[in-house]
Amino acid sequence: MTGTAVEVGDDELLLAVARGDQAAFAALYDSVGPLVHGVVRRVVRDPAQSEEVTQEVMVEVWRTAVRFDPDRGSARTWILTMAHRRAIDRVRSEQASRNRAQRVADQQHARDFDEVSERVELDFEHEQVRTALSTLTELQRQAVELAYYQGFTYREVAELLGTPLGTIKTRMRDGLIRLRDALGVTG
């Protein structure tokens, strides 16, 4: 699986891309493309729209590669952060034209379904993350997953879970902090 390429390699590729190296970009596409598309598919759902967003993200990687600073995080984090933001933007602009409240109500109904069943999994990565997620309280896990995988704002998450805004904000934060520590993420 090309998506498992070591991060050092991706960092070096992205630095080369920042210098205008198109061959490095092609290699980076092969390395992180499946990860980018995975995040985008997960959030956007619609295959055609996901394809558009993945394309946008990869072109954005090319265009703004000079902003990447390896001292501030890995290339993979940089790219997946961008992919998630783009996917969220697409979902929110899409929803602006729909009845948002209705969708939230539908989601209320559907939220008990386990998201895990929809995942295409990277076994090792997923096992680690699943173990880490299991250390979270139920509210922490729901808050983080509804926001990250479904693209809800924290206000919507609070509404969905019938929990005060302040509580949701702090659960997202302490949930992620617990995940960070369980995964040994150093930033």
Added chain:
Amino acid sequence: MTERPDLHTLTGAFAVDALPEDEQERFEDHLAVCDACEQEVRELQATAARLGATSVAAPPPSLRGRVLAEIDGVRQERPAPIVVPDELAARRTAPRWVAATLGVAAAMLLLSVGGLVVVVTSLQEQVAGLEVAAGAAEQANADLASVSARLAELEQQASEATLVTTSALTDVLAAPDAITVSVTHDDVLGRVVASPTRGEAVFIAEGWDPAPHEHTYELWLITPDGAVPAGLFDPDERGRATRVMTGDMARATAVGITIEPEGGSPVPSDEPMMVLQLG
């Protein structure tokens, strides 16, 4: 941030993109001045990326060719300019998009050095700057004999360049309302000396690379109605240029610089690589 203690708790929601747009912008402003939050956000974004990495989906094979074809026609961003306004400009609030283009480090730099930047208006200071350049040339040259010859040559060039610059500046500088705005990034300096009442301005470039083949740098007056061409410039072999700008400075709120095909363009063809806010 004692007046907004709750801002610190938004790191998690920010890292998973769960803030509505207005709150996201406010939090980004906060991040620029709060090291603790900035560090935490970086770690939590890396954590969120791990959540993302559990989903892998091969993009359709046709996408690869489309992406590679598209980037072939997409110009890459250059390093974002670090905006260092002089004291006059520093008193005014930079517009939101300018703040947004600054990295956190740049914003911190702005805070720490903004008050120290001195408007260069005197011949003495320009000469001092050129002596620094001559010093750098000296370091670069291992041959001591040629260093002294080169230094003499540089000093000659320096005094000539200073005279040209100074005469071009005299009229504008003499105006009682003359303002100077400088932007530097990696030793690339752009400076505008402008007199709003006279409607005139001079642009000075130092440390600029040549424009790409068959391209030129173009100056723009940013007005409420859009960007107006204000002249072209091409740095000399020492990276310097002085250009009396065309157009009515009275309506300009900023000066922008883009790279354009030879001969210039009627409208900018890309985002400016440098912007000098006139306030």
